[in-house]
Amino acid sequence: MMKLTRFVLSRCPAKSHTRPLSLFSTSSSNAYRSSSSSSSSSVLYADYTIFKGKAALSISPILPTFAKTSSGALRVDKKGAILLKFYPAIGERKYDYEKKQCFALSATELGSLIGLAPAKSCEFFHDPSMKTSNAGQVRKSLSVSPLSDDGYFFTLTVVNSLLKTNERFTVPVTKAELTVMQTSFSFMLPYIMGWHQLSSQSPGSNLAKHSEVSRSPNLEWDR
Template identity: 45%
Template structure:
């Protein structure tokens, strides 16, 4: 019979002994046979451990800006919200066009509120074709649309056209060295619009002209996307998310700019 303890047995079990063999401690001196080798746990002290969790300063500012988050949101656990990059591309034989929105920027105030410092915009990236379904993005030209220019594109009819001129160095010493002109004109058959970007850069010696036809369906998709994103580029979604019925500032009609509520000044006339 096996004298070893099974790995799965309890730690308090006693190994079995066979009468054919002498006791395990039969050859052990008497003074050792009377000793106890069982460990004593009476002197073991227990420590109480504590864990302290500190939320980041960004999370606290985000809470003040967007309000308390529910238990299922990433903010409730202190995790930063994931960043999402989106865009829409149109590929044609002569060029490709990619449209990407850029978020507005906010700055924190001493009062704990946030102020819009820069409106969002939409970036148009034009890349010339170098083969069948192949485009040279190293030669891409970029044009940023402001919210007002986006409004102009949204209001275009089937036979309407518009033109935008940009000088990135306007008001600086390099003014006039870079000239960007974006023309949007209707196609001759009325099936859509031409997007034509002309870039003259005397600093890097670039003279590029990229155009791409946009069908009526493709233009409708762009207009729908512009209509959706426009309030977000203005930052109005942040204002809507910050509205609370128990906000003391709204109850007291306190306006930091005018001292009193502007609506009261209007309707009290």
């Protein structure tokens, strides 16, 4: 119950600083360790952020973690995802980091966005308490809809019945920006599934390294 409350009452755990996120800031809330580096201090920050007038949209990958089975084999323990983070604007070229909301796209959801046909739309729904007695307390929906011939609207709606809040973030994404997103999603798909390890020369060693990668605290909820 304590674990559920922690995820329900928090939007998406934020850093301790309260400064607004600037358009020219290099701040990033998600990182994963480079598999080719043996140094524990080597961390890679790789967010792709789209800044618009009313909100900003930041995109970053979350790698899966691996665990040993009783037979000694390694399998995916926590699935990877692509994390979308929405920040509301609080001024010209300034965004409030503390009030961000997150939406983690699974491999299948990425497939829908990668294969999105021109002028078509798609929508995803998340409920952290699905199939439990607390289902429906927090509901998130992400819709991607056409913006005339110039791109798409990415809209995140978060309804929290416990806090009695209803938040909505809308970011217009141009065709060029969408192409960057789709290409990045296609590239990262095998990585968040853990399949890239199958072609590794020493899979046992590399999987062990990836199993040490900390799960980002910025996932929308514990998957």
